[in-house]
Amino acid sequence: MNKQQLMDLYFLDARARLIDVAAFLDRIERAGGEEDFRLAAFRKAVGVLSQAGPQKARDVLLTFSDPSETPIDKAPGKGACGAWPGEVAQ
16 A cells, blocks of 8 residues: 555544544643653653654554563562553562
């Protein structure tokens, strides 16, 4: 497919998702309380979207990922939180 065909096929869906992200960030900005590592990772991922290059999905995923290579003995919680907190749990 060429760019025009891709735009015709996917633009409205992508536009709607981007508006959802903007609405999420608006709710966060209006809410009280402290920001945590997940929002920092989210903001970093949003910044990736404006960069040139064909690997945005990979780069966004990496902003949420744990870059450490050494396995840990035990997971710190019962489930994933969606973003790496910035330190390896002991």
